Structures are given as structure tokens and as C-alpha cells.
Amino acid sequence: MTAPVLRPGPGAPATGHRDPRALWPEHARRLHDHLVELYGEDDALPTLAAAWIAHQRSVNTQKTYGRGFRILEEFAREYGVHPMAVTFPLADTFRLHLETAPTLQRLKGGARGEMARTGMPYSDASRARTPCRRPARSSRTWTSSATTG
Numbered sequence: 001m002t003a004p005v006l007r008p009g010p011g012a013p014a015t016g017h018r019d020p021r022a023l024w025p026e027h028a029r030r031l032h033d034h035l036v037e038l039y040g041e042d043d044a045l046p047t048l049a050a051a052w053i054a055h056q057r058s059v060n061t062q063k064t065y066g067r068g069f070r071i072l073e074e075f076a077r078e079y080g081v082h083p084m085a086v087t088f089p090l091a092d093t094f095r096l097h098l099e100t101a102p103t104l105q106r107l108k109g110g111a112r113g114e115m116a117r118t119g120m121p122y123s124d125a126s127r128a129r130t131p132c133r134r135p136a137r138s139s140r141t142w143t144s145s146a147t148t149g
Contacts, residue, residue, distance in 0.1 A: 020051075021047075021050070023054075024050060024051075024053075024054040025053075025054055025059070025062055027053055027059070027062040027063055027066045028050040028051070028053040028054035028062065028066070029050065030066070031046075031049060031050050031053055031066045031069065031070070032046045032047065032049070032050035033046075034070070035049060035050070035073070038073075038077070039082075044084070045082070045083060045084055048084075049069055049073075049083075052065070053065055053066050053069070072086075072094060075094050075097060076090065076094075079093075
């Protein structure tokens with residue numbers, strides 16, 4: 001007689017499945033490896049950030065968000081703050097930093113893909129796409145159309 005095979009019930013963690021990180025695109029894996037070097041394997045940040053990048057639809061969006069996250073992470077590290085502990089005042093400081101910070105440009109005569117912060121500051125359109133942007137003021141004035149009678 002054979003022993004019955006027990007299967008996990010609903011809501012129980014699945015077993016025997018492969019690691020979802022194996023399906024991550026290259027940009028997410030590189031970001032994960034970079035963050036693991038900085039924060040270690042036990043920190044949740046590398047997995048959370050890379051999973052967020054991996055679930056973006058287009059490859060260009062993955063590249064752009066990964067590059068943007070690295071900029072935010074580097075800024076937070078310079079201030080001695082873990083990226084998952086960024087506060088609103090630091091986010092506002094980051095927004096101001098983006099107005100004057102030089103952008104990355106390829107180095108002439110450097111290794112393939114080697115870049116340095118020597119370009120013009122970020123454009124208004126680039127800064128508007130960051131999560132730390134200042135909200136636009138509405139020019140619309142709301143009034144009640146109901147009258148009391």
C-alpha cells in the first residue's frame with residue numbers, strides 16, 4: 001500500500017516551483033545584483049526593486065525605471081538613508097537635486113557603455129516623470145453650481 005500524497009491547501013505556499021527570479025529580464029537581474037552588493041542578501045530592497053522592474057511591460061520602461069531607481073538609491077545612500085526609509089523632506093530634496101544634477105553621458109574614449117555625470121541637468125519633462133515631482137497647481141476654480149432658494 002502506498003502512502004497518500006499530501007498537497008498544500010488553498011492559501012498555503014506552493015512547493016516544487018522554480019524561483020520566479022529566474023524569469024526576470026536582464027535589467028531586473030542587474031539591479032538586483034547591484035543592490036545585493038550594497039545591502040546584502042538579507043535585505044528586502046533588492047528583491048522588491050528588481051521585481052518591480054521585472055513587472056514593467058516594455059523593455060524601455062524597465063531600463064528607464066531601473067536607471068531612475070539607481071539615481072534615487074545613490075542619492076539616499078549619500079544622505080545615509082535606506083531607500084525604503086526615504087521621508088517626504090528627503091524626497092523634496094531629491095526633487096531639487098534633479099533640477100541641478102548633471103545627467104549621465106557616454107565617455108568618449110572610455111569603455112563601451114561607460115558613463116559619467118557631465119551632461120546638462122534633467123529636462124522639465126524628465127523631472128515631471130519622477131515620483132518626487134512637485135504637484136502641478138490647478139488653474140481651475142471650483143464653485144458650486146447649486147443655488148439656495
